Amino acid sequence: MKKEHSLNDVQPGQKAVIKELRTDGSIHRRLLDIGLVKGTQVECVGKSPGGDPHAFLVRGAVIAIRSDDLRRILIQMPEGA
Amino acid sequence: MSREKMIAIAGNPNVGKSTVFNSLTNMHQHTGNWPGKTVANAVGYCSTREYSYQLVDIPGTYSLMAHSAEEEVARDFICFGDAQAVVIVCDATCLERNLNLVIQTMEITDRVIVCINLMDEAEKKGIHVRLDVLSSELGVPVVGMIARDKKGLDELLKELDQMMHEIDGEVRAADVESLECKRNQSFQVIYPNVLEEAISILEPAVGETLGRLNSRWLALKLLDYDDTLGEQVKNYFGKDICSIPSVKECLDRARKKLTDAGLDQTYLEEEIVSSVMQTAEKISSKAVVCTKKRPDLKDRKIDQILTGRVLGYPIMAILLMGILWLTIVGANYPSQMLSKLFFQIQNQLTRFFQYMGAPPWLHGMLVLGIYRVLAWVISVMLPPMAIFFPLFTLLEDAGYLPRIAYNLDKPFKKCCACGKQALTMAMGFGCNAVGVTGCRIIDSPRERLIAILTNCFVPCNGRFPTLIAIITMFFIGTQSGGISSLLSAFILTLVILLGIGMTFLVSWALSKTVLKGVPSSFTLELPPYRRPQIGKVIVRSVFDRTLFVLGRAVMAAAPAGLIIWTAANIFIGNQSLLNHCATMLDPAAKLFGLDGVILIAFILGLPANEIVIPIIIMAYMSQGSIMELGNLSEMKLLFVNHGWTWVTAACTMLFSLMHWPCSTTLLTIKKETGSWRWTAAALMIPTVAGLLLCFGVAQTARIVMGG
Numbered sequence: 001m002k003k004e005h006s007l008n009d010v011q012p013g014q015k016a017v018i019k020e021l022r023t024d025g026s027i028h029r030r031l032l033d034i035g036l037v038k039g040t041q042v043e044c045v046g047k048s049p050g051g052d053p054h055a056f057l058v059r060g061a062v063i064a065i066r067s068d069d070l071r072r073i074l075i076q077m078p079e080g081a
Numbered sequence: 082m083s084r085e086k087m088i089a090i091a092g093n094p095n096v097g098k099s100t101v102f103n104s105l106t107n108m109h110q111h112t113g114n115w116p117g118k119t120v121a122n123a124v125g126y127c128s129t130r131e132y133s134y135q136l137v138d139i140p141g142t143y144s145l146m147a148h149s150a151e152e153e154v155a156r157d158f159i160c161f162g163d164a165q166a167v168v169i170v171c172d173a174t175c176l177e178r179n180l181n182l183v184i185q186t187m188e189i190t191d192r193v194i195v196c197i198n199l200m201d202e203a204e205k206k207g208i209h210v211r212l213d214v215l216s217s218e219l220g221v222p223v224v225g226m227i228a229r230d231k232k233g234l235d236e237l238l239k240e241l242d243q244m245m246h247e248i249d250g251e252v253r254a255a256d257v258e259s260l261e262c263k264r265n266q267s268f269q270v271i272y273p274n275v276l277e278e279a280i281s282i283l284e285p286a287v288g289e290t291l292g293r294l295n296s297r298w299l300a301l302k303l304l305d306y307d308d309t310l311g312e313q314v315k316n317y318f319g320k321d322i323c324s325i326p327s328v329k330e331c332l333d334r335a336r337k338k339l340t341d342a343g344l345d346q347t348y349l350e351e352e353i354v355s356s357v358m359q360t361a362e363k364i365s366s367k368a369v370v371c372t373k374k375r376p377d378l379k380d381r382k383i384d385q386i387l388t389g390r391v392l393g394y395p396i397m398a399i400l401l402m403g404i405l406w407l408t409i410v411g412a413n414y415p416s417q418m419l420s421k422l423f424f425q426i427q428n429q430l431t432r433f434f435q436y437m438g439a440p441p442w443l444h445g446m447l448v449l450g451i452y453r454v455l456a457w458v459i460s461v462m463l464p465p466m467a468i469f470f471p472l473f474t475l476l477e478d479a480g481y482l483p484r485i486a487y488n489l490d491k492p493f494k495k496c497c498a499c500g501k502q503a504l505t506m507a508m509g510f511g512c513n514a515v516g517v518t519g520c521r522i523i524d525s526p527r528e529r530l531i532a533i534l535t536n537c538f539v540p541c542n543g544r545f546p547t548l549i550a551i552i553t554m555f556f557i558g559t560q561s562g563g564i565s566s567l568l569s570a571f572i573l574t575l576v577i578l579l580g581i582g583m584t585f586l587v588s589w590a591l592s593k594t595v596l597k598g599v600p601s602s603f604t605l606e607l608p609p610y611r612r613p614q615i616g617k618v619i620v621r622s623v624f625d626r627t628l629f630v631l632g633r634a635v636m637a638a639a640p641a642g643l644i645i646w647t648a649a650n651i652f653i654g655n656q657s658l659l660n661h662c663a664t665m666l667d668p669a670a671k672l673f674g675l676d677g678v679i680l681i682a683f684i685l686g687l688p689a690n691e692i693v694i695p696i697i698i699m700a701y702m703s704q705g706s707i708m709e710l711g712n713l714s715e716m717k718l719l720f721v722n723h724g725w726t727w728v729t730a731a732c733t734m735l736f737s738l739m740h741w742p743c744s745t746t747l748l749t750i751k752k753e754t755g756s757w758r759w760t761a762a763a764l765m766i767p768t769v770a771g772l773l774l775c776f777g778v779a780q781t782a783r784i785v786m787g788g
Binding site (some may be wrong): 009010014021023025027028029030031032033035037038039041045046047048050051052053055057058059060061062064065066068069 | 143144146172174175176177178182303349350354355358361377380381384385389390391393394488489490491492500524549600601603604605606607610723
């Protein structure tokens with residue numbers, strides 16, 4: 001696994017485990033608040049018709065996050081990818 | 082004897098907090114199925130046999146880390162707000178995430194009652210919450226609830242009474258202050274070893290100086306570089322605890338320990354959040370039994386359609402048009418009935434005045450002035466509002482609105498704005514003032530300002546009837562029928578789409594000029610779909626929204642009717658005062674495809690857009706025409722006799738869509754932005770846009786049609 005995978009690479013239906021947050025400022029704290037910490041398993045449940053943002057199932061709630069932020073959330077390889 | 086106790090009602094956004102609050106207090110604060118509905122502390126009262134409670138509905142937050150304005154409000158209220166206890170409303174379908182807030186609150190105080198709402202929905206999804214397990218894990222009372230059906234409210238009040246009993250007992254025994262924290266033995270978040278050691282260095286020093294706040298929590302927050310809390314503590318206790326030598330010395334020592342272990346500010350924060358999350362995860366895994374593999378399957382399937390690549394946008398457009406169509410069709414008949422009724426009453430009134438021998442001017446002022454404008458406003462405004470508001474509230478209740486924001490975020494991002502602006506626009510359909518207040522849900526100040534300044538491009542309910550009436554008169558033909566009503570709905574949809582298009586354009590222009598900036602990051606929660614409670618929605622939206630808005634329109638219409646009638650009947654020379662004004666404005670108005678009367682109507686319509694058309698009618702009528710009130714074909718004849726063409730109609734519609742916001746909205750903008758300059762901008766932007774467009778249309782039409 002050479003390339004670092006981010007949450008932006010996770011396709012609808014795929015699951016992933018959060019490895020590292022490289023976000024900063026208010027969005028960093030916001031992500032922590034919704035429970036997106038290291039080791040959390042999330043699942044991509046869809047993309048907006050425009051392709052951005054993407055929606056993720058995080059700790060039982062569905063949260064939409066924009067691509068720009070997703071790229072800064074590193075993950076372990078998704079299942080079945 | 083009842084003793085008043087203050088209780089805070091906290092919870093994550095969109096867990097039915099407001100519903101619980103409303104059910105307990107019998108208040109009608111508006112609720113909606115999307116996060117961020119409650120934007121300010123609301124206060125209500127309820128009482129049991131023993132106590133009377135003052136309930137404070139604090140804004141919904143995910144955490145108490147004080148990262149946003151709402152979180153700071155929530156945290157400060159829990160810490161310093163003199164509440165005797167905190168009721169935390171949780172969503173049973175999503176307990177783990179909700180426990181995060183519960184745990185954070187319990188670090189501050191153990192006077193917590195956890196209220197698990199939406200138990201019915203959870204059961205439907207195969208999620209079973211074991212309340213007894215949860216209660217023993219947390220060490221605080223836990224109440225199951227279905228707030229919409231008022232189930233569990235009595236249990237909650239019983240627990241509150243009991244807790245107040247205990248507090249009163251304690252106070253008498255030891256004279257402890259409210260919310261003074263006795264550490265709950267059964268429950269504590271365990272942090273990583275280094276952090277625990279650092280806390281144990283600092284805690285005793287903090288504990289010595291401040292009795293009221295939980296010392297372990299305060300120590301943790303000091304270590305976590307929480308500056309806003311330091312400020313609040315200073316304000317509240319009148320001393321800066323970090324400047325106390327013993328505290329300062331311990332703080333330095335504890336911080337050094339952390340940095341030695343590699344825990345700088347960022348990592349520390351993550352460690353703290355992780356520990357809380359893990360605790361929540363652990364408790365939730367014990368307390369929640371899930372019988373279905375995918376409890377959210379149904380929601381995801383609906384989302385695949387409503388936010389799907391193919392159907393997402395068309396469904397939005399169809400829903401918009403559908404609502405407008407139902408409004409137009411449904412409002413048509415009751416509108417005619419009402420206007421007939423009001424006209425008959427007017428005749429009776431006239432006869433009564435004649436019988437009493439009242440002077441003509443009195444009859445004119447009261448009947449032809451005030452009564453007639455009121456009658457018009459009610460007969461034309463009420464039916465569409467009574468249909469539109471409930472339909473819209475149904476969508477809101479079902480949880481569709483956040484999907485609109487989700488679908489439209491990409492275009493908003495292109496304009497360097499926030500997708501949540503779509504939510505504020507949706508609120509603007511009801512009332513722009515409400516939409517402007519709703520802009521608080523947007524975190525970035527720049528993006529919030531953009532949303533506030535552009536909110537008026539969405540036509541509010543006060544402007545729908547004007548638009549519908551003009552469309553019906555000039556573009557469809559006045560006989561009602563299936564096809565023609567569909568066509569008017571289609572045209573109205575186009576007008577609204579134009580408004581939405583202008584919103585994007587102006588948002589973009591603002592982002593590139595006075596409000597420069599890049600799109601900020603944001604997260605948007607897509608809540609589960611809920612079956613709306615149709616009966617309740619109708620009753621609530623009619624009473625809370627329709628009558629409220631109508632009431633405001635009536636308040637504006639009555640004096641406006643008086644002024645207009647007077648102005649139309651005071652003659653200077655051979656022309657009425659109104660005509661003088663209209664003649665004066667006429668040349669300018671003609672440039673924009675309007676006429677002087679229309680322009681005056683919009684100016685006098687500042688208090689409420691609803692009265693624009695009645696003013697126009699009255700001004701025209703004072704010049705001699707007689708017509709049956711509310712009959713659109715006669716109204717058209719009146720307008721045409723005064724020189725209206727389809728160009729006038731088009732320009733009046735454009736100007737109705739884009740002109741100065743009503744005075745209520747302007748005052749709200751002033752309140753929200755705190756600046757007269759931005760209020761002036763909010764007035765100028767749509768006005769200039771509207772005038773430009775009208776000018777374009779009028780001049781193009783003149784050239785094309787040769788005169």
